[in-house]
Amino acid sequence: MRSDPRMRTPLSAALSENENILRSVYADCSDAVFRRFAVGGQTSALLLYIEGLTNVEEIDRCVLAPLMLQTDQPPSGPPDQLANRQIPVSGTKPVADIAGVVEEVSIGNPVLLIDGQTGGMAFSLPKWEKRNLEEPKAEPTIRGSREGFLETLGDNMALIRRRIRSPRLKMRSMEIGRYSMTRVAVAYIDGLADPKLVDEVMRRLQKIDIDGILESGYVEELIEDHPWSPFPQVMSTERPDTAAAGLLEGRVAMLVDGTPFALVVPASLFTVLQSAEDYYQRFWISTAIRWLRYFFFVISLLLPSAYVAILTYHQEMLPTTLLLSVAISREEVPFPALVEALLMEITFEALREAGVRLPKQVGTAVSIVGALVIGEAAVSAGLVSAPMVMVVSLTGIASFTIPRYHAGFAFRLLRFPIILLAGTLGLLGIMLGIIAIVVHMCTIRSFGVPYLTPLSPARGSMLKDVLVRAPWWMLNTRPQPVGQLNPHRQSDNQRPGPDTGGEQR
Secondary structure, three states, X not given: OOOOHHHHOEOOOOHHHHHHHHHHHOOOOOOEEEEEEEEOOOEEEEEEEEOOOEOHHHHHHHHHHHHHOOOOOOOOOOHHHHHHHHOOOOOEEEEOEHHHHHHHHHOOOXXXXXXXXXXXXXXXXEOOOOOOOOOOOOOOOOOOOOOOOOOOHHHHHHHHHHHOOOOOEEEEEEEEOOOOOEEEEEEEEEOOEOHHHHHHHHHHHHHOOXXXXXXXXXXXXXXXXXXXXXXXXXXXXXXXXXXXXXXHOOOEEEEEOOOOOEEEEOOXXXXXXXXXXXXXXXXXXXXXXXXXXXXXXXXXXXXXXXHHHHHHHOHHHOOHHHHHHHHHHOOOOOOOHHHHHHHHHHHHHHHHHHHHHOOHHHHHHHHHHHHHHHHHHHHHOOOOOHHHHHHHHHHHHHXXXXXOHHHHHHHHHHHHHHHHHHHHHOHHHHHHHHHHHHHHHHHOEEOOEEOOOOOOOOOHHHHHHOXXXXXXXXXXXXXXXXXXXXXXXXXXXXXXXOOOOOOOX
């Protein structure tokens, strides 16, 4: 925006000159309101705001009425002194150039300009429609907070402030986008987050030069370390408690105006496979569910390819009774197992995508009924076998156990090349695919942190929150290397139990 020569023009003492420049900037903008009036009936003034973004009732009550009814001497000091004396608005900000006026007006703050005075004054009186606070739909939990982020940046910042009330919680704001001028807030806890990490996040955000930012996904793609990797290197969440938990571990969060999803960095494979509810219920239950999630994560990635490889090259691995049953079910199927698997997987993904895109009232019915009807019809027509329908169904159910949709989608895509390797090389192809994926994950980083940490490089003390979910009284240290600046997050000897200081009865 500041590349426009008009934007760099400082505000003049001549009100008419400022008005002419601003009218040229907002030419053909029917929602831009230029309200001319006289302060105390003597000095000309101009109030500029955008209709629909500004609280017009508060403008009339708090700005226009006090100034127009002023009966003392005409204003002689700077606008901020006038605002402090006459205008009952707590949030005020001076502006010195045309760009400052445009920035404030664009976020719903009216700007006051007075003839004979250089500079202006912006008042915090925005007003726009927003939805009510609701439970996050993409990350539901049985036990935990029912609050989710909204599309307004100020509300999202307040949701985090409610959970972390320390003044050490810092939030730096900036604007990204030549035309959208989207506000982005970088949140971190001073003393927990590594200053190098904070500086790196700020550097990558300031490097972005794009027409507009309409969703946090724009920012995610423009700041990640390895853009060609299918794995998410930035964790996105619409839960304020998840973002706050990341901040308490020493991570950095990014809030983008206009989207209910926050970005948390650095991320790893295990952070995207963990759910917020893992830390809200008893650790035995959380550990069992976490192992179940890991198991079905492997099933969602390898089950179809293992089925294709065994039927194509390694039939001896199946018991005779099971092999005969599968052979009978495949008697009338005209396709090899590879084509059959690809056909069913593509159909299942299409039905899942249709269920997401259709209206909510019919989306669930279409996805479930469509899968049942098409699967039954395909088996009856002899196009696919019943075991293949079961394999694809189990794979789809397993993929739903991954708590974050963007992570699950990456593994759903990797399923197809592994199926092709299994259909051409058998179990050897599956092993080659697994090795390629593991090697790739070992080479990528998220803001300098290895993606497989704490498995690679190995950090044995950190496995108590990866392989299991240790009880809270054992989680004395923050995850490394993220929390290395302040590794201790609680006192020792937190294990609960009866008081043994006196005689037990």
